[in-house]
Amino acid sequence: MKPAPFVHHAPRSVEEAVAVLAEVGHDGKVLAGGQSLVPLLSMRLASPGHLVDVNGVAGLDGLEVTEDWVRVGALVRHAGLERHDGAAAALPLLRSAVRNVAHPAVRSRGTTVGSIAHADPSGEMPAVAFLTGAVVEVVGPAGPREVAAADFFLGPLETTLAADELVVAVRFGRFPAGTRTAFLESARRSGDYALAGVAVAVTADDGVVTDARASFVSVTPVPDVLDLGPALAGRPLDDLADPGVEELVRGHVEPEGDIHAGADYRRMLAAELTRRALVQLSGAETEGVA
Numbered sequence: 001m002k003p004a005p006f007v008h009h010a011p012r013s014v015e016e017a018v019a020v021l022a023e024v025g026h027d028g029k030v031l032a033g034g035q036s037l038v039p040l041l042s043m044r045l046a047s048p049g050h051l052v053d054v055n056g057v058a059g060l061d062g063l064e065v066t067e068d069w070v071r072v073g074a075l076v077r078h079a080g081l082e083r084h085d086g087a088a089a090a091l092p093l094l095r096s097a098v099r100n101v102a103h104p105a106v107r108s109r110g111t112t113v114g115s116i117a118h119a120d121p122s123g124e125m126p127a128v129a130f131l132t133g134a135v136v137e138v139v140g141p142a143g144p145r146e147v148a149a150a151d152f153f154l155g156p157l158e159t160t161l162a163a164d165e166l167v168v169a170v171r172f173g174r175f176p177a178g179t180r181t182a183f184l185e186s187a188r189r190s191g192d193y194a195l196a197g198v199a200v201a202v203t204a205d206d207g208v209v210t211d212a213r214a215s216f217v218s219v220t221p222v223p224d225v226l227d228l229g230p231a232l233a234g235r236p237l238d239d240l241a242d243p244g245v246e247e248l249v250r251g252h253v254e255p256e257g258d259i260h261a262g263a264d265y266r267r268m269l270a271a272e273l274t275r276r277a278l279v280q281l282s283g284a285e286t287e288g289v290a
Contacts, residue, residue, distance in 0.1 A: 003041035009052045014139050014168060017054050022141045022164040024050040030166060031055070032074055035102070035110035036118045060168060065090045069135075069171040074114070078107035091132065091174055093199060096183040097124045103191040116152075117167045119159045122193040122218040124185070126153065130223035131199050131215035133173040140165035153222040179203040180237075182277040185217055186269055188260060194218045195261045196269040198249075200228075200277040204237040212240075214277075219253040219270045226252045232278075240278035246271040 009028075011017040021028050028050040029037060040046040054060060054074065061075040065086045072081060078098050081087060088095040101107055101115070101124050115125040116136070126149075129136075134149040141164055152159050161167065175181065185197025197217030203210050212228035231244035255266035 001042055001044060003038075004044060004047040006041075006048055007050045009050060010056050011052065011054065012056055012058070014057060014059070014166060017052055017057055017166050018139055018141060018164065020050070020052050021166060024052075026163045028052055028163065030117075032114045033077065033110035035106050036114065036120065054166070062169075063087060068174055070094060070174065071169055071171045072112050073169045074111060074167055076112055078110050078112055078115075079104070081112050082107065091172055091181075093128055093132070093175075093181040093183060093201070094172060096181065097128045097199060100124050100183065100185050100194070100197070106191075113167055113170050116149075116170055117159065117161065119153050119155075119157050119222070121156050121221055121223075124183070124194070124197060124199075124217055126223045127197070127199050127215040127217050128183070129170060129172065130225055131201060131213060132175070135171045135173075136167055137169040137171065138165050139168050144168075149223070156221055175201055176203050178205060180281045182280050184273045184277045184280075186273060196253075196255070196266050196273060198270060198273045198277055200274060200281065202228075202232070202237070202240065202278070202281050207237050209233055209235050209237055209240070214249070214274055216253055216270055219255040219266050221254060228274075238282050240282045241275065242278075245278060246275055249274045 009020045029048040031051045031053045060073045062073040063076050063084055064071040070087045070091045078101050082098045112125050115123050116129050129149040136147045136152050138145050179201055181201045183199045185194035187194045194217045196219050198214055200214045202212045209232045212232040214226045231242045249271040250267050253267055253270045255263045257263040
């Protein structure tokens with residue numbers, strides 16, 4: 001099947017892109033990497049009358065590392081983020097997670113910011129954004145604004161972004177010193193959507209856990225954070241295997257069953273992946289350490 005007819009717009013600046021979005025309203029969609037949007041168009045699950053192609057907009061392809069953030073521009077491809085040694089050194093979780101996004105061909109074109117704006121519960125990067133306390137940078141007719149990841153996601157494929165607004169970047173927050181992170185997911189085949197996935201961050205002081213949190217893929221309707229502190233706070237960093245963690249996870253996630261896996265299986269899988277991630281972090285030396 002081919003997409004329904006649409007008008008293609010190629011703005012050269014953020015201001016021009018926002019002006020076009022304001023003019024076409026809900027009949028417009030932003031095109032960056034297109035790895036989520038184009039399949040929807042081809043299957044006619046989405047039929048916008050206007051595509052606002054931002055690939056020619058200058059200044060959206062930057063990737064900046066500061067003491068507090070890793071700022072990823074709207075046109076940074078997954079593969080570019082994966083290869084960026086500065087971002088990986090500052091926030092190892094980014095590389096760990098992005099390596100699980102689909103296939104190399106998709107990562108070479110798809111954008112990290114686009115994945116977050118798409119807000120698919122089975123996407124890896126929305127979960128990472130939530131766990132890192134990311135900030136979404138938005139520009140609209142009224143000017144720029146910033147939205148915390150905790151306030152950005154409303155539901156599956158639904159965000160607080162208005163029809164006339166453009167996400168120009170996402171700032172991922174860096175973890176405190178002494179934080180170890182891990183990302184694990186399970187799929188039927190490599191590159192498929194995850195049946196379940198988890199991003200974990202554990203912070204320790206002098207070898208004792210002071211904070212532990214997790215965010216999940218494919219088993220919650222929107223990204224959120226589960227505090228693992230009730231099970232792990234005060235434990236030695238080299239012994240994170242606690243059955244209480246799996247109980248917390250099973251009680252927290254809200255999976256739905258489908259043709260690929262039942263809800264109970266996804267719930268069990270989320271708990272098991274969290275356990276494995278913590279075992280991995282117990283033996284971590286440099287990989288995944290902030």
